[in-house]
Structures are given as structure tokens and as C-alpha cells.
Amino acid sequence: MTRSNLRLxxxxxxxxxFLALALLIGCSSPRKPATAPQNPVSIEKLNLLAAPIALxxxxxxxxxxxxxxxxxxxxxxxxxxxxxxxxxxxxxFEGVLVNATNSPxxxxxxxxxxxxxxxxxxxxxxxxxxxxxASFTGLKPKADKLSIVARYRPDPARAIYSSPSxxxxxxx
Numbered sequence: 001m002t003r004s005n006l007r008l009x010x011x012x013x014x015x016x017x018f019l020a021l022a023l024l025i026g027c028s029s030p031r032k033p034a035t036a037p038q039n040p041v042s043i044e045k046l047n048l049l050a051a052p053i054a055l056x057x058x059x060x061x062x063x064x065x066x067x068x069x070x071x072x073x074x075x076x077x078x079x080x081x082x083x084x085x086x087x088x089x090x091x092x093f094e095g096v097l098v099n100a101t102n103s104p105x106x107x108x109x110x111x112x113x114x115x116x117x118x119x120x121x122x123x124x125x126x127x128x129x130x131x132x133x134a135s136f137t138g139l140k141p142k143a144d145k146l147s148i149v150a151r152y153r154p155d156p157a158r159a160i161y162s163s164p165s166x167x168x169x170x171x172x
Contacts, residue, residue, distance in 0.1 A: 041081045043160060047071040048150045050165035058137050063169045065135040066092065070150050070162070071127065079127035086154040088112045090134050097147040097164045107141055110134045144170050 048070055054063020070088060071080035091106040112120070112132070120130045146169060150162040 041077070042074055043072040043081065043083065043152055043154065044074040045072070046150045046152050046160055046162040047073065047080070048148065048162035048165050050148050050167055053168045054146070055133065057133075057135060062140075063167075064137045065133055066090075066146065066148055066167055067131075067133045068148060068150070068165070070130045070132065072152065080129055082121065082128045083114055083117050083130070083152065085114050086152060087114070088117060088130070089151040089153065090132065091149045091151060092134075092136065093147045093149070093164075094141050094143040094145075095147065096145055096166050097149070107146065108134075108136045108139060141169060144168065 048068055050069075051067040055065040055067055056063055057065045068090065072083050073080050088111070090110040090112075092108040093104055094107045097104075110132075112130075117130050120132055122129055122131055146167045147164040148167060149164045152160045154160075
């Protein structure tokens with residue numbers, strides 16, 4: 001082999017290597033690493049935001065529904081997390097709740113399973129939340145305010161409560 005042939009072979013080999021490398025890089029795609037299925041995130045706290053006055057859904061004088069948003073959080077993350085197991089109860093108490101040793105009987109309780117909550121779920125800039133409008137049509141509270149508390153029951157033996165929100169039943 002002559003020197004010119006060696007140069008051509010070296011150039012051809014270099015060109016083939018460059019072409020193969022370009023094809024490999026150009027054809028690569030980012031792959032997500034295989035991860036094990038994630039367990040549901042434990043919920044340690046409920047945050048309840050309520051509209052300050054009752055809604056009037058039936059057109060008759062007086063409020064007959066409450067509108068709330070619920071966010072579930074834990075200490076490991078800054079953002080609210082989805083509720084994938086258990087149930088959420090909304091408990092409505094007549095009047096303003098005060099810290100007492102004996103809890104009053106709820107005026108009304110609404111219960112939502114994790115599967116029912118999926119249709120009420122929304123995503124916001126802060127994370128996952130649940131928008132709930134709960135009606136008490138046909139029931140007339142004796143007080144002019146309701147206190148609403150959210151309760152998360154991951155299992156029958158445990159419950160996590162939100163702080164209460166007070167809702168006015170009379171519009172001024």
C-alpha cells in the first residue's frame with residue numbers, strides 16, 4: 001500500500017466513525033429511568049378554604065350550600081398532594097366552634113371516597129386541590145353561621161382534621 005492509499009483509508013475510517021457517532025447521537029432519545037411504582041404519599045395535614053357566605057342554589061331565600069377547597073399536605077413536600085386512599089368528610093356544625101372538651105353533634109356530614117374526589121380534583125399553581133360544593137337543601141340551621149371542618153380518614157382507626165372555617169348564612 002502506498003502512502004496516499006493509507007491516507008484515503010484513514011480518512012474513510014475517520015469519516016465512517018464520525019458518521020456512526022453522529023447517527024448514534026442524533027437517534028438517541030432521553031429515557032426516563034425505570035422507577036418502582038410510588039406508594040401513596042402520607043397525608044399529615046388538611047387545609048380548608050371556604051367561601052365566607054353560604055351559596056343559594058335553589059333560588060329560595062337563604063343559603064343552602066357551602067363551597068370549599070381542600071388541600072392535603074405532608075411534612076416532606078411543600079406542595080399539596082393528591083388524596084388516593086381513604087375518605088374526606090365535611091362536617092357542618094351550627095354556630096361558631098369553640099375549643100371545648102365535648103364536641104357538638106354535626107348539623108350535616110358529607111362523605112367523599114377517594115374515587116369520588118377524583119372528579120372534584122383540580123391542579124393549581126400550588127398543587128393538587130379539591131373543589132367541593134355541598135348542599136344542605138331542605139335542612140334549616142337554627143344559627144346564622146355554620147362552622148365547617150374537613151376530616152380525612154385514611155383508615156377507620158385514624159382521622160386528620162382541618163381547622164374550622166365559619167360561614168355566614170345571612171347576606172348583609
